[in-house]
Amino acid sequence: MQRASPRERALGGFAVVMTEAPWSIDAADLDRLRAVGLTEDAVEQAICVAAFFNYYTRVADGTGITFDYDSPLPRLTIDPTREPVPRPPPRDWNPAVDGSRVPVFPRRAFAQGLLEEWHAYHFERDALLSRRDRRLLARAAAAELCDAGAVARYEDVVPRDPREHALAAYATKLTRTPWAASAADAALLRAHGLDDPAILAAITLVAHQNTFSRMHHGLAAFATSG
Numbered sequence: 001m002q003r004a005s006p007r008e009r010a011l012g013g014f015a016v017v018m019t020e021a022p023w024s025i026d027a028a029d030l031d032r033l034r035a036v037g038l039t040e041d042a043v044e045q046a047i048c049v050a051a052f053f054n055y056y057t058r059v060a061d062g063t064g065i066t067f068d069y070d071s072p073l074p075r076l077t078i079d080p081t082r083e084p085v086p087r088p089p090p091r092d093w094n095p096a097v098d099g100s101r102v103p104v105f106p107r108r109a110f111a112q113g114l115l116e117e118w119h120a121y122h123f124e125r126d127a128l129l130s131r132r133d134r135r136l137l138a139r140a141a142a143a144e145l146c147d148a149g150a151v152a153r154y155e156d157v158v159p160r161d162p163r164e165h166a167l168a169a170y171a172t173k174l175t176r177t178p179w180a181a182s183a184a185d186a187a188l189l190r191a192h193g194l195d196d197p198a199i200l201a202a203i204t205l206v207a208h209q210n211t212f213s214r215m216h217h218g219l220a221a222f223a224t225s226g
Helices: 006-020 028-033 042-063 111-121 133-143 146-151 163-178 183-191 196-223
Strands: none
Touching: 006 028, 006 042, 006 111, 006 196, 028 042, 028 196, 042 163, 042 196, 111 133, 111 196, 133 146, 133 163, 133 196, 163 183, 163 196, 183 196
């Protein structure tokens, strides 16, 4: 296999940090991308792609989707007991990060309307899950992502009964240790009255929050770099 170029190694390293510890992204991380030739537009695109990939993987982990096609890539061996990267205490969170808002990519204006529609789809409806349920899930996910703004925005939705505690716990697990998600987690939600379409709605909303919070972490670093 051909060795990765410095540019590819820099992009891969950035994607790892955005996935495992997005709260640690800072100007130096973006400067490393610029140092291997990425333009400002490409840096924005890297933030966008790395954040979006955290949506797809959580939907896959939450639903238990398995490969139904042949791939030339080697299969990964996942250790479900692997510990996540430690989170910093709330006092150290970046107050500029607010994943409750639709992120704005200055060089990707064409995407703004699509991001706004996607956000509205998840939060401005009561089908399958109530709006309170949706905010509850988002708050639990945001807390795991050290997203100060979203946690403050949704501070009114602290779990108040066993069902809500189960939803919050599920959002926490799918955000913090998605590789450990299993059929037992979905079974617990069913025990609290959620049917499969509602569980899928919960999975995709948590995945959505994982994307938006990461976008804001990247954009906050972008605003202080260059």
